[in-house]
Amino acid sequence: xxxxxxxxxxxxxxxxxxxxxxxxxxxxxxxxxxxxxxxxxxxxxxxxxxxxxxxxxxxxxxxxxxxxxxxxxxxxxxxxxxxxxxxxxxxxxxxxxxxxxxxxxxxxxxxxxxxxxxxxxxxxxxxxxxxxxxxxxxxxxxxxxxxxxxxxxxxxxxxxxxxxxxxxxxxxxxxxxxxxxxxxxxxxxxxxxxxxxxxxxxxxxxxxxxxxxxxxxxxxxxxxxxxxxxxxxxxxxxxxxxxxxxxxxxxxxxxxxxxxxxxxxxxxxxxxxxxxxxxxxxxxxxxxxxxxxxxxxxxxxxxxxxxxxxxxxxxxxxxxxxxxxxxxxxxxxxxxxxxxxxxxxxxxxxxxxxxxxxxxxxxxxxxxxxxxxxxxxxxxxxx
Amino acid sequence: xxxxxxxxxxxxxxxxxxxxxxxxxxxxxxxxxxxxxxxxxxxxxxxxxxxxxxxxxxxxxxxxxxxxxxxxxxxxxxxxxxxxxxxxxxxxxxxxxxxxxxxxxxxxxxxxxxxxxxxxxxxxxxxxxxxxxxxxxxxxxxxxxxxxxxxxxxxxxxxxxxxxxxxxxxxxxxxxxxxxxxxxxxxxxxxxxxxxxxxxxxxxxxxxxxxxxxxxxxxxxxxxxxxxxxxxxxxxxxxxxxxxxxxxxxxxxxxxxxxxxxxxxxxxxxxxxxxxxxxxxxxxxxxxxxxxxxxxxxxxxxxxxxxxxxxxxxxxxxxxxxxxxxxxxxxxxxxxxxxxxxxxxxxxxxxxxxxxxxxxxxxxxxxxxxxxxxxxxxxxxxx
Numbered sequence: 001x002x003x004x005x006x007x008x009x010x011x012x013x014x015x016x017x018x019x020x021x022x023x024x025x026x027x028x029x030x031x032x033x034x035x036x037x038x039x040x041x042x043x044x045x046x047x048x049x050x051x052x053x054x055x056x057x058x059x060x061x062x063x064x065x066x067x068x069x070x071x072x073x074x075x076x077x078x079x080x081x082x083x084x085x086x087x088x089x090x091x092x093x094x095x096x097x098x099x100x101x102x103x104x105x106x107x108x109x110x111x112x113x114x115x116x117x118x119x120x121x122x123x124x125x126x127x128x129x130x131x132x133x134x135x136x137x138x139x140x141x142x143x144x145x146x147x148x149x150x151x152x153x154x155x156x157x158x159x160x161x162x163x164x165x166x167x168x169x170x171x172x173x174x175x176x177x178x179x180x181x182x183x184x185x186x187x188x189x190x191x192x193x194x195x196x197x198x199x200x201x202x203x204x205x206x207x208x209x210x211x212x213x214x215x216x217x218x219x220x221x222x223x224x225x226x227x228x229x230x231x232x233x234x235x236x237x238x239x240x241x242x243x244x245x246x247x248x249x250x251x252x253x254x255x256x257x258x259x260x261x262x263x264x265x266x267x268x269x270x271x272x273x274x275x276x277x278x279x280x281x282x283x284x285x286x287x288x289x290x291x292x293x294x295x296x297x298x299x300x301x302x303x304x305x306x307x308x309x310x311x312x313x314x315x316x317x318x319x320x321x322x323x324x325x326x327x328x329x330x331x332x333x334x335x336x337x338x339x340x341x342x343x344x345x346x347x348x349x350x351x352x353x354x355x356x357x358x359x360x361x362x363x364x365x366x367x368x369x370x371x372x373x374x375x376x377x378x379x380x381x382x383x
Numbered sequence: 384x385x386x387x388x389x390x391x392x393x394x395x396x397x398x399x400x401x402x403x404x405x406x407x408x409x410x411x412x413x414x415x416x417x418x419x420x421x422x423x424x425x426x427x428x429x430x431x432x433x434x435x436x437x438x439x440x441x442x443x444x445x446x447x448x449x450x451x452x453x454x455x456x457x458x459x460x461x462x463x464x465x466x467x468x469x470x471x472x473x474x475x476x477x478x479x480x481x482x483x484x485x486x487x488x489x490x491x492x493x494x495x496x497x498x499x500x501x502x503x504x505x506x507x508x509x510x511x512x513x514x515x516x517x518x519x520x521x522x523x524x525x526x527x528x529x530x531x532x533x534x535x536x537x538x539x540x541x542x543x544x545x546x547x548x549x550x551x552x553x554x555x556x557x558x559x560x561x562x563x564x565x566x567x568x569x570x571x572x573x574x575x576x577x578x579x580x581x582x583x584x585x586x587x588x589x590x591x592x593x594x595x596x597x598x599x600x601x602x603x604x605x606x607x608x609x610x611x612x613x614x615x616x617x618x619x620x621x622x623x624x625x626x627x628x629x630x631x632x633x634x635x636x637x638x639x640x641x642x643x644x645x646x647x648x649x650x651x652x653x654x655x656x657x658x659x660x661x662x663x664x665x666x667x668x669x670x671x672x673x674x675x676x677x678x679x680x681x682x683x684x685x686x687x688x689x690x691x692x693x694x695x696x697x698x699x700x701x702x703x704x705x706x707x708x709x710x711x712x713x714x715x716x717x718x719x720x721x722x723x724x725x726x727x728x729x730x731x732x733x734x735x736x737x738x739x740x741x742x743x744x745x746x747x748x749x750x751x752x753x754x755x756x757x758x759x760x761x762x763x764x765x766x
């Protein structure tokens with residue numbers, strides 16, 4: 001009856017093979033950490049003591065294992081826990097539940113990493129399009145892509161469309177809605193999408209460019225599905241989605257059905273609970289993001305150099321047979337920082353420059369300067 | 384052009400009147416706090432500097448106002464910010480976006496409170512059923528309700544149903560699935576719901592009781608809608624939902640359509656980013672929870688006495704014309720603590736005792752003891 005004898009190789013039923021390993025950072029006194037890790041293990045699945053979870057099949061097939069406990073340099077402990085993959089039901093919400101459902105409520109524990117087995121990626125297939133297809137669509141090879149945002153919230157659809165036209169004329173690759181543009185009484189989703197898509201198509205016809213427009217989908221799931229269908233019908237090139245606001249499972253659902261690339265936005269993603277490279281790098285990609293926006297260091301947010309590099313590397317990676325996605329560093333980046341940012345991430349990046357293009361009336365010229373600088377630096381980095 | 388002249392009474396367009404006030408706790412040097420509060424104000428809506436957000440209508444109708452900045456006893460500052468209600472689009476996801484979208488990514492700021500105007504509650508109507516209707520359904524007046532959980536994950540549906548039968552025979556009011564019970568390969572949602580509901584109905588027929596069963600809905604939005612329809616058809620008395628796992632907007636969507644009371648679970652709710660009384664007390668209630676589960680102090684979690692009391696009071700309240708909801712303190716509560724817990728919260732409470740009822744084979748007797756103790760203490764408190 002001692003559950004400690006259960007090991008990863010000792011499972012009786014291998015119909016859904018494999019374990020998923022979760023890495024946590026746990027604050028604890030050294031004398032308590034073994035018990036704390038055991039409690040964390042049980043909290044995420046059976047929510048019972050081993051004594052109460054006495055069913056043989058449960059003991060052999062559900063209860064996972066504390067793999068390791070290591071002291072961390074900065075204090076606290078790194079705890080690795082293997083859970084049976086089957087506990088996740090291969091469902092996005094239940095996966096997050098087993099990863100960090102109840103334990104997210106506990107201030108002494110952070111989710112620091114997830115290592116799923118191959119089996120996981122038969123369901124979680126990552127980007128439907130991925131970076132290469134996006135490059136193909138935009139006719140943009142061997143250079144960083146450029147992106148900007150329609151803002152501010154409060155402009156009527158016609159003014160946003162005029163702005164979209166200006167950005168497109170200047171040759172930017174991706175024009176996304178600001179993530180705060182919703183279905184407002186002063187600017188409805190449908191009118192905005194129609195006018196902005198029309199403006200971008202018109203500019204493309206004028207310039208021979210291939211700029212795409214990505215409207216922001218936000219609302220309850222039914223609203224988001226309606227918006228997605230409308231945007232697709234209107235001919236947009238991609239959509240923007242904030243998975244933590246609309247529900248991370250909805251990203252997986254849309255990606256499964258999607259005929260459009262999805263750009264994920266980190267809003268409502270929290271800080272210091274799940275490592276940003278795990279949430280915005282791994283998880284959003286696994287659930288289907290073709291590109292993932294995150295705060296570049298030195299902006300209004302506070303990610304470290306290591307976090308930013310790790311986040312981008314996870315998106316760029318083709319591990320697990322997934323298509324690479326684009327990292328989209330953002331947050332206070334200006335044209336004057338393009339060289340620094342591209343030197344940091346390399347050219348497999350979408351550079352998102354927002355507010356600074358709007359700081360004077362010369363939107364087209366400022367955008368042209370940004371696009372030209374991104375092209376110039378990309379060329380230098382490639383040579 | 385100085386936006387500081389915009390006040391709440393000075394708005395030009397009053398078609399959607401009112402402001403929604405957000406309270407934040409911000410860590411900052413005293414010399415920087417005014418600029419930090421201004422940045423927080425702009426981050427949540429226009430995401431531009433005032434200079435760049437120069438449109439007259441935007442300035443007068445969108446950009447809110449920093450109402451107050453007060454030093455906090457424990458350090459840092461309490462910052463109150465009014466935003467135009469219209470920025471929320473009266474949509475659950477966009478409301479959270481304006482409340483704490485981008486700023487949630489910043490480690491120096493926590494969401495500490497939300498004060499919506501009356502207009503807000505025409506859309507966010509709170510519990511569809513509420514505490515009184517639940518009491519009526521259960522025939523349980525002037526006493527605390529009792530609840531327990533079917534667990535552990537891993538038991539086949541037939542064993543969970545046998546457990547449900549035992550709990551119901553013992554006279555418990557509400558039997559909910561553990562929030563980790565999903566649509567697993569070893570225990571499908573549909574089979575579990577059919578067998579458990581059947582078992583509870585059978586027990587009720589035997590005892591004349593009115594126990595209800597609340598299955599856990601979890602998955603992407605489409606899965607949750609399918610599960611909801613199935614559960615309703617099967618005749619369950621309520622459902623369990625983890626809004627942060629399935630998407631908070633889905634709670635609002637289901638409550639709007641719901642023919643069933645919804646019990647909210649806090650899983651994936653995080654710690655130290657949004658005050659628990661705001662997320663699990665106010666927001667879940669506003670979005671439609673008829674009861675909201677939260678960790679009682681002294682269990683495996685770490686909420687303070689003040690947090691727990693405030694959380695319960697918000698659920699119990701009938702402010703804003705909303706029906707009262709039930710607080711459901713949980714997390715390591717045993718029968719021996721019923722007196723302490725009920726003395727703390729009063730009888731307008733659902734007591735959730737989980738694992739301890741399963742710690743030996745005598746489930747019916749242990750459950751009867753719990754139910755009897757809750758009735759006894761309720762009676763004493765009422766007299």
